[in-house]
Amino acid sequence: MLFAAASLPATSHASLLSGEALDTAANVVAWLALIIVPVALISAFWIVHILPEKIAEKRRHPQLDAIKILCLLSLVFGGMLWPLAWLWAYTRPVLHKMAYGTDVASHQSHGEAISPLHDAEVESGPALEASEANARDRQPEVDELKRRIRSLEMALAMANDPSRGGRARTGDDEE
Template sequence: MKPTVHPTPRPTLPLRAWSLLLLACAAALPPPAHASLLSGDALDTAANVISWFALLIVPVVLITVFWMVHILPEKIAEKRRHPQLAAIKTLCLLSLFFGGLLWPIAWLWAYTKPVLHKMAYGTDVDDHEEHGEALTPLHDAGIERHHHEHAAVAAPATAPARDARQDEVDALQRRIQSLEMALAMATGPARAGDAKDPGKAGE
């Protein structure tokens, strides 16, 4: 006679454990996606506003900021009274055509001390306010200055400043002539008396 084998009962999860497992699975599922807080016509209006902002205002702001950053070297050179300001401005302008590759060179140039300029001209700064603008290469060479001097001589004497200077010169010449005449009259009789009596002059 065979002994009867009773199967061992499997442990079952209580109902509470099953409910917790189902809640965890439900929480792990992704929620339904919402593209925006807005919907319908409000969503279309918001999209139109953002697109016009991105098409019109953002490029203007970016170009303005780029330009302000791009002219920084010439502003620095002007503030530091750099004698080669015109060359730095030209380099900044050329940098626009080369995609900004020359801009770091202009930046470094604006901060450098112009040693060769100081050796040649005795100074490493320039007074741009006096000339109204940066020195040009012709001005550095002295050609522009001589040209302006010759133009001032050849110009008609109708300019008010030149007339005022010419009037002062004429008045000074007349004053010198009157002083010379007064000196000649004062020393004239004394010299004539000395010429008549040479013995007295010897005594």
């Protein structure tokens, strides 16, 4: 009997839902596919593309601003520049270390926006005092250079003045 019952054809259904429930489920899937999934994918794309920026900030990379710009350009160019930004964030800036003696830089706090003139801000504290002392130490040297420039300008003017025995310059003269 069990065999006979199992061999009888059973009705099949294409979906577990039917009628109004099937329409509701289709609407939910459509909303997910059209709105929620693209927003989630764009958010994930954005998060992945700012990772080099975050890494460079964490490692106190001295070229952080350039890495940020490269990350933004990578968004514009569909991610083509992102691997370059990632590699740049992990590199040690050798030339910066040769020039400044360190391969790390102090960056502004997270909440503070970078202004166009943030590099031109007035120094204060020990750095300002050291630069003023350096300028005072070099003042005699600067005065001597100014004196030499004035004397050379006067000698050049005398050499080109025909009333003082010099020769007048014409447009045909070669230098």
